[in-house]
Amino acid sequence: MIVRFGVWAAFQKDTRIAASLLRLHFHDCFVNGCDGSVLLDDTKHFKGEKNALPNRNSVRGFDVIDNIKSDIERACPLSVSCADILTLAAREAVYLSGGPYWPVSLGRRDGLTASQKAANEHLPSPFEPLQNITSKFAANGLDLKDVVALSGAHTIGYAQCFTFKRRLYNFKGSGKPDPTLDSSLLSSMQNTCPNVDGSNSKLAPLDSQTTYRFDNLYYKNLVQNTGLLESDQALVGDPKTADMVNSYSMDPFLFSKDFAASMIKLGNIGVLTGQDGEIRKKCGSVN
Structure with missing residues (x-):
């Protein structure tokens, strides 16, 4: 309940935080593996993950996790790990964004x-x-179905312009936009992200119609060539993944079910249990 309230309180102040927390996980x-390593600050012994290229000036929500952790430490010290939180x-x-709910086993x-x-x-x-x-x-034990289902996380949140700008102006060195990109999306994104x-x-919504609602519109957008990221739109270019995209675009319940199943698999990657690792007092540093 402490975690639920902490996320709810953050969500009331900033709806975008839902996508940020999902991405952080x-x-x-x-x-x-799911070991809370992304939360660690740099030390003299190691360079942490916060400043890696995919994370720098991009991943966020650390303060939300820190606040939840301090509330939990007050209630039951050294009993719930940052990875579990x-x-x-x-x-x-x-779930707060309207998406599925799934069981989370604890003990990481x-x-x-x-x-x-x-x-x-x-x-x-x-x-x-x-x-x-x-x-x-695949290196993390996730298959093609997991790729397509977990990509549906892009039904909420935003992307920075640099992540898709080459689709707007210089696709694969052609000096022209990506020919598969829907023309009305192209002109609106060129307004948002000048060259x-x-x-x-600058930020643009990954799903401009229901930016904060967890639904299957992401897949409908891909079918209509209005996916924002190159890597998302590519799911329609491969026959095996395109079939799944079509199924999810037509059946929101199937997407919710498969997304939940893939999230359970994701949350069990490389977990530390028993005497391995520790339960941190503060998420940004080892004890």
């Missing part, structure tokens, strides 16, 4: 280190071909 689990917070964020322990290098290597990028992204998922460096960090 994803970025934690994809780098050496982050896994629960991601579930609550999705927190890692003792973090790796900027591993974050740079293991996190999928919006510029990568689908084959590379699929390989990164100057100053627009790189």
Whole structure:
């Protein structure tokens, strides 16, 4: 309940936080497992993940996790790990946004280190071909269905202009926009993200119709060639993933069910249990 209230309170102040917490959990689990390593600040012994290229000036929500952790420490000291808090917070964020609810098993322990290098290597990028992204998922025990279902997390939240700008102006070095991009989306995104460096960090919604609602519109957008990120739109270009995209675009209940199942798999990647790791007192540093 403490986690639920903490996420709810943050959500009341900033609706965008739901997508941020979900992404924070994803970025934690994809780098050496769900061990809370993404939350660690740099030390003299290691460079943490916060400043890795996929995370720098991009991942957020650390303060929400820190606030929940201090509330939990007051109620029951050294009993709930930061990794568990982050896994629960991601579930609550999705549920608050109108998405599915799934059971979260607890007992993860927190890692003792973090790796900027591993974050740079293991996190999928919006510029990568689908084959590379699929390989990164497979390395974590996730299959093609998980790739398509978990990509549906982009039904909420925003992307910075630099993550899709080449689709607007210079697709694959052609000097022209991506020919598959819907023309009305192209002109609206060119307004939001003019072709100057100053627009790189501006934000655009991943799903402009229901930006804060967790639904299956993301897949409907892909079918209509109005997916924002290259890596998202690529799901329609491969026959195997395109079939799943079509199914999810027509059946919101199927998407919710499969997304929940994939989130359970995600939350169990490389977890530390028993005597491994520790339960941190503060999420930003080891004890």
